Amino acid sequence: MASSTGSRWIRPEVYPLFAAVGVAVGICGMQLIRNIFTNPEVRVTKENRAAGVLENFAEGEKYSQHAIRKFVRNRPPQIMPSVNNFFSDPK
Known part of the structure; x- marks a missing residue:
């Protein structure tokens, strides 16, 4: 078997x-x-959970704006821009 x-x-x-x-x-x-x-909103230890809701905007900004998001921020939202431009741009 x-x-x-x-x-x-x-x-x-x-x-x-x-x-x-x-x-x-x-x-x-x-x-x-x-x-x-x-993640600043996840608290695993008992001491951190006892702190309640924290108004820590800098930590949240650091978490949401990570390195990959900063890398692709100013790039065109296309997977294959050369192929898209070939078929969409007029000659």
Whole structure:
């Protein structure tokens, strides 16, 4: 029984599926860890939870304006700008 299950799922055709699911789980895990450790609204320890609602706007601004957002802020919102310009710009 175990060998038939292994031969059914461990095939070269299934490797891209494993890779896609692995990347998705990695992204979800990264976002979860980022929220737990750097989100100013998440308080894990009892001492931080006892503080109540904090009016700390600088920390919230630092969390929301992270490095990736700053990197893409002034870029065009296109995935492939050269292809888009080729088909949309008049000659």
